[in-house]
Amino acid sequence: MTIVKYNTLKLISIINILRNMRKKLVMIPGPTNVPERVMLAMVKPIINHRSPAFTQLYKGIIEKCQKVFLTKSDIIVFTASGSGGVEAAVTNIVRPGDKVLVTVFGEFGQRAAEQVEAAGGKAIVADAPLGDAPRMDKIRALAEANKDIKAVFVVYNETSTGVTFRWLKELGKLASDLGAFYIVDAISILGGDELPVDELGVDICIAGSQKCLAAPPGVVIVSVSNKVKKYLESNPPPPRHYFNMPRYFKFAERGETPFTPALPLFYALDEALTMLLEEGLDNRIRRHKICSEAFYRSLSAINLKPTAKEDVRSNVVLAFNYPTGIEDAKFRKLLDDKFDVLVAGGFGEFRGKVFRIGCMGEVNTPHVLTTVTAVSAALNQLGYQNSTAAALDEALKVLSQLN
Amino acid sequence: MTIVKYNTLKLISIINILRNMRKKLVMIPGPTNVPERVMLAMVKPIINHRSPAFTQLYKGIIEKCQKVFLTKSDIIVFTASGSGGVEAAVTNIVRPGDKVLVTVFGEFGQRAAEQVEAAGGKAIVADAPLGDAPRMDKIRALAEANKDIKAVFVVYNETSTGVTFRWLKELGKLASDLGAFYIVDAISILGGDELPVDELGVDICIAGSQKCLAAPPGVVIVSVSNKVKKYLESNPPPPRHYFNMPRYFKFAERGETPFTPALPLFYALDEALTMLLEEGLDNRIRRHKICSEAFYRSLSAINLKPTAKEDVRSNVVLAFNYPTGIEDAKFRKLLDDKFDVLVAGGFGEFRGKVFRIGCMGEVNTPHVLTTVTAVSAALNQLGYQNSTAAALDEALKVLSQLN
Numbered sequence: 151m152t153i154v155k156y157n158t159l160k161l162i163s164i165i166n167i168l169r170n171m172r173k174k175l176v177m178i179p180g181p182t183n184v185p186e187r188v189m190l191a192m193v194k195p196i197i198n199h200r201s202p203a204f205t206q207l208y209k210g211i212i213e214k215c216q217k218v219f220l221t222k223s224d225i226i227v228f229t230a231s232g233s234g235g236v237e238a239a240v241t242n243i244v245r246p247g248d249k250v251l252v253t254v255f256g257e258f259g260q261r262a263a264e265q266v267e268a269a270g271g272k273a274i275v276a277d278a279p280l281g282d283a284p285r286m287d288k289i290r291a292l293a294e295a296n297k298d299i300k301a302v303f304v305v306y307n308e309t310s311t312g313v314t315f316r317w318l319k320e321l322g323k324l325a326s327d328l329g330a331f332y333i334v335d336a337i338s339i340l341g342g343d344e345l346p347v348d349e350l351g352v353d354i355c356i357a358g359s360q361k362c363l364a365a366p367p368g369v370v371i372v373s374v375s376n377k378v379k380k381y382l383e384s385n386p387p388p389p390r391h392y393f394n395m396p397r398y399f400k401f402a403e404r405g406e407t408p409f410t411p412a413l414p415l416f417y418a419l420d421e422a423l424t425m426l427l428e429e430g431l432d433n434r435i436r437r438h439k440i441c442s443e444a445f446y447r448s449l450s451a452i453n454l455k456p457t458a459k460e461d462v463r464s465n466v467v468l469a470f471n472y473p474t475g476i477e478d479a480k481f482r483k484l485l486d487d488k489f490d491v492l493v494a495g496g497f498g499e500f501r502g503k504v505f506r507i508g509c510m511g512e513v514n515t516p517h518v519l520t521t522v523t524a525v526s527a528a529l530n531q532l533g534y535q536n537s538t539a540a541a542l543d544e545a546l547k548v549l550s551q552l553n
Numbered sequence: 554m555t556i557v558k559y560n561t562l563k564l565i566s567i568i569n570i571l572r573n574m575r576k577k578l579v580m581i582p583g584p585t586n587v588p589e590r591v592m593l594a595m596v597k598p599i600i601n602h603r604s605p606a607f608t609q610l611y612k613g614i615i616e617k618c619q620k621v622f623l624t625k626s627d628i629i630v631f632t633a634s635g636s637g638g639v640e641a642a643v644t645n646i647v648r649p650g651d652k653v654l655v656t657v658f659g660e661f662g663q664r665a666a667e668q669v670e671a672a673g674g675k676a677i678v679a680d681a682p683l684g685d686a687p688r689m690d691k692i693r694a695l696a697e698a699n700k701d702i703k704a705v706f707v708v709y710n711e712t713s714t715g716v717t718f719r720w721l722k723e724l725g726k727l728a729s730d731l732g733a734f735y736i737v738d739a740i741s742i743l744g745g746d747e748l749p750v751d752e753l754g755v756d757i758c759i760a761g762s763q764k765c766l767a768a769p770p771g772v773v774i775v776s777v778s779n780k781v782k783k784y785l786e787s788n789p790p791p792p793r794h795y796f797n798m799p800r801y802f803k804f805a806e807r808g809e810t811p812f813t814p815a816l817p818l819f820y821a822l823d824e825a826l827t828m829l830l831e832e833g834l835d836n837r838i839r840r841h842k843i844c845s846e847a848f849y850r851s852l853s854a855i856n857l858k859p860t861a862k863e864d865v866r867s868n869v870v871l872a873f874n875y876p877t878g879i880e881d882a883k884f885r886k887l888l889d890d891k892f893d894v895l896v897a898g899g900f901g902e903f904r905g906k907v908f909r910i911g912c913m914g915e916v917n918t919p920h921v922l923t924t925v926t927a928v929s930a931a932l933n934q935l936g937y938q939n940s941t942a943a944a945l946d947e948a949l950k951v952l953s954q955l956n
Contacts (some may be wrong), residue, residue: 173598178597181599181813181816182599189596192592192596192817193592193800194577195576195579196577196585196586197583198579198895200898202628209636228772229632229815230632230812231812231815232813234632234633234795234812236794241793265794267792268791268793268794269793358870360813366816366817367632367814367816368632368813368815368816370641389670390644390668390672391636391664392795407635410583410584410770411633411771412762412770412818413584413770413771414595414771414821415771415815416816464720490664492600492604
């Protein structure tokens with residue numbers, strides 16, 4: 151009754167399941183490839199989520215997250231997608247009539263602005279053409295015109311366009327000068343680029359599990375500063391339950407979540423964070439930078455144009471414009487069927503015009519070389535003549551910087 | 554590059570992980586024991602959630618859910634706990650000023666009433682003492698006094714007290730007579746007791762993954778009638794995103810979810826539903842009834858008193874009062890440490906006074922016998938003299954009805 155031993159027949163069935171899985175190289179901007187160690191953590195035994203065993207798991211996750219976010223703040227883990235984390239941030243902070251300065255330079259900024267309005271707030275939108283990010287002068291001008299801004303919400307990395315907002319420090323300073331809460335949507339980038347939460351004065355930072363942290367999708371991690379906690383104590387949010395932060399704080403005191411957590415995803419997140427800390431946060435960020443640089447150089451060598459302006463190009467989501475005549479669906483199906491490589495299409499007005507590569511999590515030399523080879527070869531097959539050798543040559547030059 | 558083969562070293566590491574897992578018998582009211590087939594489905598490869606591969610998985614889940622809910626209605630799968638499903642039901646239906654008749658006979662009914670008020674509605678509460686459920690005469694009187702009721706919300710099985718509301722048919726008739734939406738919180742019971750959604754005229758039915766369906770926690774399944782869909786078309790819910798049903802309907806048309814789904818949990822749910830349909834819904838319900846009857850008879854034989862009144866006793870969550878002198882924490886720790894059996898404590902005013910057994914999902918003869926033995930032996934050790942043999946004898950008599 152004590153320890154369940156797996157018998158030989160069961161083990162053989164497990165082995166057969168794993169042997170026969172056709173695995174794709176998942177180079178979409180999340181979910182991304184998940185290391186086997188992390189996948190296997192999901193099959194750990196079911197435990198009571200109201201027990202010391204869960205509290206131990208939970209506290210380990212929080213401590214590791216604090217090391218990855220570089221914060222001493224509280225951390226909340228919601229069983230939800232990244233969008234749930236954004237909804238949590240907005241609905242806990244925004245009250246009817248509140249002004250929130252929101253950067254909008256793609257789909258996810260647009261959604262954040264919608265959420266602000268849905269909460270009864272007024273979104274002061276700092277926008278930019280797709281492929282670019284709003285610059286600080288524009289943002290400062292908006293702040294000048296709206297002194298009573300309660301919060302500044304920035305999308306650090308806009309997954310829909312492959313653009314990273316590069317002025318987090320300056321924007322944090324502005325938020326501080328305004329006495330506003332500073333909310334950073336880092337869903338697709340945390341762990342893949344710099345984001346020292348406490349140093350930048352970030353009040354709420356949102357990260358997805360299935361991006362640079364290389365865990366499966368289904369949980370979203372949110373850091374919450376003491377300033378926000380204090381605010382919520384005297385200004386409780388609307389009494390909806392699921393994304394109600396004070397409810398999470400209360401249960402966190404005993405190392406639990408208020409609602410039944412997605413236990414297997416908590417096990418996986420814990421393992422993924424352990425792997426990240428084994429590698430070292432700085433090393434992981436450096437690896438993301440080198441791999442993305444290898445992608446940009448190699449695909450530029452075959453004359454593909456990045457969608458993003460050069461100074462705001464993302465190291466974690468890379469968008470490229472299709473050459474004339476290449477059909478999105480045909481190209482991605484060929485990559486998938488023949489090369490077992492998954493990349494993503496474009497969003498909104500970029501649909502059919504760009505493809506996007508997730509350069510996230512486990513991303514490494516074989517991932518980059520396999521993807522570059524597949525992209526180049528598929529384009530050749532579809533009539534866009536290019537030299538795979540030239541592309542690989544550039545990639546290898548950059549990748550030689552990796553240990 | 555095509556099929557990734559697991560090499561011997563990796564397989565040995567997997568085997569070692571599984572061999573060394575100390576598994577408990579999880580007899581809490583969710584999460585419950587998950588069959589290995591279902592656990593292992595989680596390690597299937599990561600795929601793009603915007604691809605035909607995901608659409609195939611998604612459509613399979615929806616079709617299977619329709620067979621389990623006995624409905625032709627739309628089904629939504631949210632990445633969230635059961636409480637997220639309740640929030641979805643309430644926030645999509647209730648508008649400021651709307652009256653909702655809510656059954657409150659424990660923690661989860663109480664929360665539903667809070668949610669109605671949080672959405673600006675007015676909860677007309679049909680309550681009952683803990684251990685009982687409100688009776689139809691009381692509910693009818695409330696309905697008489699409030700003709701303009703927009704929705705009737707019933708907790709089919711109150712997990713906090715082990716009480717099942719036994720008049721779903723009569724209540725459905727009343728809701729229909731009132732022209733009200735009929736919402737059934739079946740989170741902890743669907744798959745373990747009768748609930749023919751279409752036959753009963755249920756407009757919204759909410760089921761958890763981690764209860765009688767025997768999948769891991771983290772997704773909640775919600776059926777939505779055409780009547781509700783039509784209502785939402787002309788009366789869109791508040792534009793929050795995460796639990797916004799119209800958003801899910803839109804994406805469901807192409808076999809996708811609006812937000813990144815918890816893919817491993819979708820794989821697991823699909824496998825769990827397949828197992829349920831292999832067994833047959835009727836057989837599964839019969840098994841739950843026989844196992845719960847075995848629990849009630851055997852523990853009554855050693856003079857433990859069920860918390861619930863006899864005609865509302867649940868077949869899936871069984872609460873028993875502690876005999877005088879037995880300490881909750883001590884008892885459950887002993888069960889856990891020495892017998893590797895997990896049961897749950899009480900909620901609210903029942904905390905410390907009752908323990909609860911989840912009779913859910915995989916529950917079978919060895920589960921019942923192991924649990925009864927452990928409960929009886931632990932009570933003996935703590936000074937409550939009783940005959941384990943007498944308890945087992947009663948259990949075996951009932952369990953002999955199982956194939």
